[in-house]
Amino acid sequence: MSMRENLNISHYLVIGPENTLGRDPVAIVDQAITAGIRCVQIRAKESSAQEIITLAKGMAQTIAQRHLSDQVCLLINDRLDVALACRDLGIKVDGVHVGQSDVPVEVCRHYLGPDAVIGFSAATKEMLTYVQNLDLAPIDYLGVGPLHPTATKADAGYYGDDDKIHLHSLAEIKTLAAATPIPIVVGGGVTVADLTDLVATGVAGYFVVSAIAGAQDPGQASHDLVTTWQAASKGEDSHV
Numbered sequence: 001m002s003m004r005e006n007l008n009i010s011h012y013l014v015i016g017p018e019n020t021l022g023r024d025p026v027a028i029v030d031q032a033i034t035a036g037i038r039c040v041q042i043r044a045k046e047s048s049a050q051e052i053i054t055l056a057k058g059m060a061q062t063i064a065q066r067h068l069s070d071q072v073c074l075l076i077n078d079r080l081d082v083a084l085a086c087r088d089l090g091i092k093v094d095g096v097h098v099g100q101s102d103v104p105v106e107v108c109r110h111y112l113g114p115d116a117v118i119g120f121s122a123a124t125k126e127m128l129t130y131v132q133n134l135d136l137a138p139i140d141y142l143g144v145g146p147l148h149p150t151a152t153k154a155d156a157g158y159y160g161d162d163d164k165i166h167l168h169s170l171a172e173i174k175t176l177a178a179a180t181p182i183p184i185v186v187g188g189g190v191t192v193a194d195l196t197d198l199v200a201t202g203v204a205g206y207f208v209v210s211a212i213a214g215a216q217d218p219g220q221a222s223h224d225l226v227t228t229w230q231a232a233s234k235g236e237d238s239h240v
């Protein structure tokens, strides 16, 4: 079964060297996947292509050493060229996450093929209208945010027409999840304290940078996120 068919985005870590307080991102990924994180996106905005390839190689090796290559999805943020280079070099990268100003999803699908995982995010206040007019065929999941202001992505929630931040409310996320036929993950300042509310919106998962990569103990932080989400999901199932 391909990673695309087996995709689990419930517990999703986004990480780059600029987020780890000087620690090795590969070691943090190792702790996170051991605790149950099942999707990892390399978002290394200040790194060269070569540096991202080296990170991907280290993370793919760690995932393989834990015998999780069929369960943990490894994605590259923004850089279709780097994802293709990784594949060419025999590094198991499963796909890309792109946004509105990145390479179009159709082009990513064309080059990466039918088994690849492609995530997409749109920076818009009007998510529902936007998504209803979007061709979802090449896309496996939607990244939606920010839920809260975040220093990790300075432009998150700012859309150019005014200088006010726009946060996606839980009510808005719930409506979006009900109206969207592909899974949604929510991020932007997300911590363990948000997870019960997020489960109740019906989204497929959460994504975090700081809550794991900036934690004093990334393994423990990952464990707390994973178990809190799982407990809330069980509670939600018992309501139906």
Ligand SMILES: Cc1ncc(COP(=O)(O)OP(=O)(O)O)c(N)n1
Residues within 6 Å of the ligand: 014, 041, 043, 077, 078, 097, 098, 099, 100, 101, 102, 119, 120, 121, 122, 123, 142, 143, 144, 145, 153, 185, 187, 207
């Ligand atoms: C899972 C997830 N969701 C949203 C984003 C944001 O992507 P984008 O809008 O392209 O912004 P940058 O991350 O490239 O700054 C994401 N990376 N991951």
Ligand SMILES: Cc1nc(C(=O)O)sc1CCOP(=O)(O)O
Residues within 6 Å of the ligand: 014, 043, 121, 143, 144, 145, 146, 147, 149, 150, 151, 152, 153, 156, 157, 187, 188, 189, 190, 207, 208, 209, 210, 211
């Ligand atoms: C990568 C990213 N995308 C966002 C969006 O709103 O689309 S917010 C974000 C960064 C999230 O980092 P943290 O968990 O440290 O707040």
Ligand SMILES: [Mg+2]
Residues within 6 Å of the ligand: 077, 078, 097, 098, 099, 100, 102
């Ligand atoms: Mg992007």
